[in-house]
Amino acid sequence: MLNCHDVHERLVPFVLDDTGEDGAAQINDHLAGCVTCRQQERLLLALIEKVRDETVAPGEALRQRIRNEVASQSRATRSLPGPLSRAAGTLRRPVPAYLLAAACLVGVVATHRLPPSRDAQDGEPIGRVVTSGQPARFVVANPYETALDARPSHPDPGSPPAGGSGSVRVPSADSL
Amino acid sequence: MTQPSDEEIARSIRERRAAAFDAFFDRFGAALLGYLAGMVGHRAVAEDLLQETVLRVHRNIDRYQERGSFRSWVFRIATNLALTHLRRARFTETWSGDALEQVADPRPRDVQGELEHREQAEAMARGLEDLPAEQRAVLLLRVRDGRSIAEVAHTLCIPEGTVKSRLHHAVARLRLSVDPSAAKKRERRAC
Numbered sequence: 001m002l003n004c005h006d007v008h009e010r011l012v013p014f015v016l017d018d019t020g021e022d023g024a025a026q027i028n029d030h031l032a033g034c035v036t037c038r039q040q041e042r043l044l045l046a047l048i049e050k051v052r053d054e055t056v057a058p059g060e061a062l063r064q065r066i067r068n069e070v071a072s073q074s075r076a077t078r079s080l081p082g083p084l085s086r087a088a089g090t091l092r093r094p095v096p097a098y099l100l101a102a103a104c105l106v107g108v109v110a111t112h113r114l115p116p117s118r119d120a121q122d123g124e125p126i127g128r129v130v131t132s133g134q135p136a137r138f139v140v141a142n143p144y145e146t147a148l149d150a151r152p153s154h155p156d157p158g159s160p161p162a163g164g165s166g167s168v169r170v171p172s173a174d175s176l
Numbered sequence: 177m178t179q180p181s182d183e184e185i186a187r188s189i190r191e192r193r194a195a196a197f198d199a200f201f202d203r204f205g206a207a208l209l210g211y212l213a214g215m216v217g218h219r220a221v222a223e224d225l226l227q228e229t230v231l232r233v234h235r236n237i238d239r240y241q242e243r244g245s246f247r248s249w250v251f252r253i254a255t256n257l258a259l260t261h262l263r264r265a266r267f268t269e270t271w272s273g274d275a276l277e278q279v280a281d282p283r284p285r286d287v288q289g290e291l292e293h294r295e296q297a298e299a300m301a302r303g304l305e306d307l308p309a310e311q312r313a314v315l316l317l318r319v320r321d322g323r324s325i326a327e328v329a330h331t332l333c334i335p336e337g338t339v340k341s342r343l344h345h346a347v348a349r350l351r352l353s354v355d356p357s358a359a360k361k362r363e364r365r366a367c
Contacts, residue, residue, distance in 0.1 A: 073235060
């Protein structure tokens with residue numbers, strides 16, 4: 001037989017029908033003979049009824065507003081080609097197709113207008129750290145420098161670099 | 177005519193059928209708005225969150241996999257939006273009796289009943305406001321929306337034991353708000 005403390009602990013699932021049949025029967029047995037617990041049960045039931053009672057219905061204006069938003073979102077994503085449509089679908093707000101197309105165009109034009117870059121070979125310096133007499137700073141190699149003009153920062157690989165400056169080398173694939 | 181199942185509604189949204197929006201809104205509109213209003217305590221905010229929920233459901237329907245319940249998926253989106261809003265707003269637009277009145281369906285009542293209702297509504301509002309958002313979500317899904325413990329657990333991605341414990345604490349705290357004498361009794365018992 002359950003005591004009042006046990007029933008108190010199980011009353012919430014009991015009033016929400018989350019107790020199994022056996023558990024419910026035990027609680028019912030206790031409630032039949034305990035005025036205090038019956039009051040608690042009534043209070044809980046009233047409370048739960050109160051939470052359930054607050055009904056709310058969306059009005060027609062709200063429905064129409066949301067319908068329009070959904071239609072507009074749908075139009076925006078449908079006007080794009082497949083991959084772009086999926087990408088746009090992940091964005092928080094629908095992006096107009098012309099904006100995405102313009103962004104792509106700007107990207108393509110900018111890429112073609114960049115100065116011809118000399119791809120760094122494995123082990124070739126991309127710049128050097130200058131430390132002589134001043135706080136250390138990193139000087140990026142001039143991308144316009146031709147291969148003939150380029151001077152190795154320390155010609156003798158066995159000797160340390162002169163003047164306290166050192167080169168930063170791109171690690172070769174073998175060393176990774 | 178038989179009502180479409182939740183999964184059929186999900187399929188109609190995925191296939192971009194014309195009737196999909198209305199089917200979805202008829203099935204979930206009121207439940208979602210009630211839930212969101214309960215979570216954020218403000219009708220206008222709840223309406224905005226409902227709109228965002230519906231948009232996200234339509235936008236991300238391809239990500240929904242039919243292994244789980246569509247309803248749980250939809251309410252998970254709504255819950256995430258509500259929790260994000262609450263974290264941002266820090267409940268600046270707090271629950272109030274007026275907010276609850278905005279949410280409540282007005283029905284004719286006598287004056288005494290009206291007063292009692294208002295007092296209870298305010299007490300309930302205070303109680304809901306005091307609840308941590310996670311407990312409030314469990315309470316509203318289980319009690320208001322009538323979801324089972326397993327469904328609430330699936331919706332919120334938490335274990336069933338956590339749902340039960342949060343529910344217990346939520347109801348206990350709410351009871352203290354509505355019936356302050358219960359707190360005194362509890363103190364006496366503790367002594």
